[in-house]
Amino acid sequence: xxxxxxxxxxxxxxxxxxxxxxxxxxxxxxxxxxxxxxxxxxxxxxxxxxxxxxxxxxxxxxxxxxxxxxxxxxxxxxxxxxxxxxxxxxxxxxxxxxxxxxxxxxxxxxxxxxxxxxxxxxxxxxxxxxxxxxxxxxxxxxxxxxxxxxxxxxxxxxxxxxxxxxxxxxxxxxxxxxxxxxxxxxxxxxxxxxxxxxxxxxxxxxxxxxxxxxxxxxxxxxxxxxxxxxxxxxxxxxxxxxxxxxxxxxxxxxxxxxxxxxxxxxxxxxxxxxxxxxxxxxxxxxxxxxxxxxxxxxxxxxxxxx
Ligand SMILES: Nc1nc2c(ncn2[C@@H]2O[C@H](COP(=O)(O)OP(=O)(O)OP(=O)(O)O)[C@@H](O)[C@H]2O)c(=O)[nH]1
Ligand SMILES: [Mg+2]
Numbered sequence: 001x002x003x004x005x006x007x008x009x010x011x012x013x014x015x016x017x018x019x020x021x022x023x024x025x026x027x028x029x030x031x032x033x034x035x036x037x038x039x040x041x042x043x044x045x046x047x048x049x050x051x052x053x054x055x056x057x058x059x060x061x062x063x064x065x066x067x068x069x070x071x072x073x074x075x076x077x078x079x080x081x082x083x084x085x086x087x088x089x090x091x092x093x094x095x096x097x098x099x100x101x102x103x104x105x106x107x108x109x110x111x112x113x114x115x116x117x118x119x120x121x122x123x124x125x126x127x128x129x130x131x132x133x134x135x136x137x138x139x140x141x142x143x144x145x146x147x148x149x150x151x152x153x154x155x156x157x158x159x160x161x162x163x164x165x166x167x168x169x170x171x172x173x174x175x176x177x178x179x180x181x182x183x184x185x186x187x188x189x190x191x192x193x194x195x196x197x198x199x200x201x202x203x204x205x206x207x208x209x210x211x212x213x214x215x216x217x218x219x220x221x222x223x224x225x226x227x228x229x230x231x232x233x234x235x236x237x238x239x240x241x242x243x244x245x246x247x248x249x250x251x252x253x254x255x256x257x258x259x260x261x262x263x264x265x266x267x268x269x270x271x272x273x274x275x276x277x278x279x280x281x282x283x284x285x286x287x288x289x290x291x292x293x294x295x296x297x298x299x300x301x302x303x304x305x306x
Contacts, residue, residue: 006293009261009285011303017266018304021050025083029076035068039076051236053271060086084305087270091297096279098226098254100134100190105183105223107191107216111209111250112230113242114197117258119148121230121284122192123155124292125256130159135189139179140165141172141212144196152194158289172196173211180219193225206249213250228281230256231272236265243276257295258284266304 004012011018024046028039040061047057064082067073073082100106108125110118119142126136138156140163142148149165156163164179172195179191195212198205216225229252231239246252255278257269273280280295 006285006290007299007303009291010283010299013261013263013285014266014303016262016264017050018306020264021046021267022080022305025080029079035064035073035076035079040065043079047267050267051265051271052267053237053240053275056086056090056270056274084301087304088297088301090270090274091280091300094273094279095295095297096254096281097294098281100129102134104188105191105220106189107193107220107223107225109193109195109209109212109216109225109227110230110256111195111227111246111252112197113232114145116197116230116232116235116242117256117284118142118197118230119151119155119194120287121228121256121258121282121292122152122194123159124284124289125282126155126161126192127159127289128292129190130161135187136161137179137182137187137189137191138163139176139191139193141175142194142196143168143170143172143175144198148194148196172208173215176212176215177219180215183220183223209250226254226281227252228254228256229278230258232259233257233265233268234259234263236268237271239268240271240275243272243278247276247278252278254279254281256280256282256284256292261285261291269300 028042028046044057044061064079110122112118122138126138129136138152138161140149140152143166146168149168153163164175166175176193195209196205227250229243229246231243255272257280260266260283282292283295284292
């Protein structure tokens with residue numbers, strides 16, 4: 001093939017995170033025999049800096065302390081093993097790939113703040129699904145941003161998926177209504193809805209997204225939509241704050257983590273899954289058509305720690 005594999009891309013992408021995490025951890029525990037409060041303080045700082053989040057950090061330190069009191073940890077070096085185990089356990093729990101049936105309609109809606117990678121993810125996802133033999137229809141429900149419809153059309157023709165669209169500034173709910181009409185007329189493939197991403201603090205985006213969801217529920221009863229929250233991993237903690245707002249307001253069912261190529265904030269995945277209790281469904285490592293994959297927790301832990 002001559003091309004870099006997805007795992008290599010993921011590993012290269014996460015190298016900054018990995019270096020910060022493992023090198024600092026190695027420095028921290030190197031030559032240290034005693035596990036004392038000073039070490040715990042440094043460990044706490046390290047994990048917080050890696051964007052792992054307070055919950056994961058304190059749980060981990062608690063765990064280490066308990067193991068120390070039970071004489072299970074002989075020296076500081078073994079902390080690394082505890083970290084790996086806990087990361088693995090959390091990520092494994094949140095690995096719940098979508099099962100997309102063939103021969104009946106399936107609806108996916110992508111939501112998230114502007115620039116997080118929604119439209120690109122949709123293009124890549126359409127490609128992935130088509131290569132698995134699914135029929136795919138894209139719905140241009142971002143009628144707000146100039147050229148958003150054209151951007152989706154480019155993806156549609158690149159991957160060979162039909163695009164349902166209206167003009168810029170049309171009512172997004174009306175575009176979605178059209179797509180639902182196609183389901184009623186017998187379309188039985190995957191429908192992926194692109195949405196606008198202007199600032200999440202703007203009440204009207206949330207209202208618009210809720211309206212789209214209502215249209216889907218009403219016009220395609222029985223097809224419960226997957227609501228994928230598209231998060232830019234390079235934004236670290238901000239991604240968590242955004243995610244919470246979207247989850248509360250719209251009710252996301254899963255996460256797509258984009259831009260894992262070249263981030264130093266990959267540790268945020270741990271924070272996202274431990275604080276949001278939402279599965280990570282796909283990860284993106286680039287702008288190319290092949291740069292999206294189903295989330296694989298063991299690959300992820302390996303890319304992050306090995
Ligand atoms: N490096 C990298 N870039 C990405 C990835 N995903 C998306 N991008 C880039 O991020 C930028 C924004 O992507 P879009 O897909 O337009 O984001 P969006 O969420 O649809 O943005 P709005 O429609 O404005 O809300 C583009 O330049 C994409 O090529 C990724 O996984 N890695
Ligand atoms: Mg977009």
